[in-house]
Structure formats: structure tokens, C-alpha cells
Amino acid sequence: MQIELIVTFLDLCETRSFNKTAERLRITQSTVSGRIKALEAVIGRRLFQRSRAGTALTTEGLRFEPHARSLRHNWITALNATRDSGMAGVTMRIGLQHDLVSFEISRLIGAFRNTLPDTVFLFEADYSTQMCADLVAGMQDIAVLYSPQTHPDLHFEGLGEVSYVMISTQPDALQEMSRDRYILANYSPAFAYAHAALLPDFAQVSLSIGQNAAMVDLLTSLSGAGYVLRHSANALIAAGTCYPVANAPVISQSVFAGINARNRHRSVYRRMLRILMDHYAHDRRQVTGTP
Structure with missing residues (x-):
């Protein structure tokens, strides 16, 4: 199965519009229709119902959607693994809200390195909306941000202020x-x-x-x-x-950590979240004088 079929299906699940999905993916509407028909042929079920009211998922489409998200995530994970094959350890891609790059970043990097010495860390500064999109697409592993974006594939935890x-x-x-x-x-x-x-x-x-x-x-x-x-x-x-x-x-500004929901219980992510919680609680301790 071509991954483009899954990507198109999931985008259409969000837009519920063949025109909007074509614009977002920068392809023609006929290409969107062709990909959906090809996916339906592979699965053997109709996934969308089109009417004057718009485009809606069928019962089979609703059942297939979470599995399609898993397929996309696994595909991106596999691609990232091949890109990291020349490195000594696993690479963790960490997104940081622009303002937080200057917040004792050396102390945070030191804590990550002490806890996960065989891991390669890639830090990127960005804004919340883009980081959430990167988490969904599998282009980032964890993001530290101000504005969580509700999405079924994402899990957020408060870190402090x-x-x-x-x-x-x-x-x-x-x-x-x-x-x-x-x-x-x-x-x-x-x-x-x-x-x-x-x-x-x-x-x-x-x-x-x-x-x-x-x-x-x-x-x-x-x-x-x-x-x-x-x-x-x-x-x-x-x-x-x-x-x-x-x-x-x-x-005060609340700070959150975002990860793909599939990773929320994995040990390495829980360890990273604990480091982040301690790091961003530091500002609050300075204000209140608590140890």
C-alpha cells in the first residue's frame, strides 16, 4: 500500500472536503479522489460518503481511521530510523517554544545527557502550532510549548510555569x-x-x-x-x-510537553518528561522560594 493513500485519507478525515485536501496536499482534486478510490479498493470497503451536505466518514471509515494513524506513525518512525542509522545512538528530536530556548538550556541539555548518555539530541526552536503538526507527522519526538493543539494523536502534560x-x-x-x-x-x-x-x-x-x-x-x-x-x-x-x-x-505562562499519544507510556519518554517537569518547575521555585 502506498503511504500517500493513508496521508490523503487522514487529511480528508480532518477537512471533510476534497477541495481543501487537494489544496493542503498541493495536488489536484481528481488525484485526491483517485487515491481514496484506490484505498477503498485495497480495503474492500467504502470509507467516505459524499452528499450535498459535504463529505462524511462511513462506519467503516470511522473504524479504519485510528489504524490509519498508526500506519502513518509507524511509517515515519521507520523513516527516521533509517536516517539515524549512521549515528552512534538513537536520535530524539525535541522542539522548544522560541522563548524557552534561552531558559537555562545548558542545564536542560546536561540533565538529558546524564539520564540518556547514548542518545543524540536534536533541538529545534519553533512555535506551538508547527510543533504539534510535527509531532503528529512523526518529525518530532517531544515538544515543549505554550499552546497545546487538540488532536487525537497527541498527548500533553503540564510542566509548570x-x-x-x-x-x-x-x-x-x-x-x-x-x-x-x-x-x-x-x-x-x-x-x-x-x-x-x-x-x-x-x-x-x-x-x-x-x-x-x-x-x-x-x-x-x-x-x-x-x-x-x-x-x-x-x-x-x-x-x-x-x-x-x-x-x-x-x-505567568503555563508550559506543556507534547508527545505522540502512542509514546505516552514508553519508559524513555516518561524519563524525559520527569526531567522537563523538574526544569520548568525551577522558575516557580525561584518566585515562591520553595526548595
């Missing part, structure tokens, strides 16, 4: 802050929601940015005020570049 604090290049209090100097952070949907609730007067400004590193660069080059990760704020304050903004609320 990181904190964002407001700093300024001038010794301001929140009540004295000018909107013209404020740079709006847009790190995640959860952060944006908390910010709008806590600081409604600063929800509409002329400049916004979506990365902690970019915010640090703007604050140091353009001057102004904005939210950055606590460890970035501490470094800028210690250097005398910025000041903490008095009375500004701290905004």
Missing part, C-alpha cells in the same frame, strides 16, 4: 507609564488573554512583538517598556539597562 515581568528603560511606576513608550508582547493566546484582563489600558499600542529575544533587543535599542521573561529581566536590571516597573503585575 514561567513568569513574564514588566521592565522599562526608565525608572517608571505603572501609573506613570506612557502608552507611547509601551511595547505590547504577544507571546501566546494565554498570555494575550491575561495581559488584556490585567492591563486593558495597554491592549492597543503602536508596536507589538511575539518573541522574548526580540523584545529584549527592542528595549535595549529603541528604549521603552514591555514584558520579558523573568531571567531576561534580571539580567537587564543587573546590567543597569532597565528597571522593574513598580506595581506592574507578573504574568
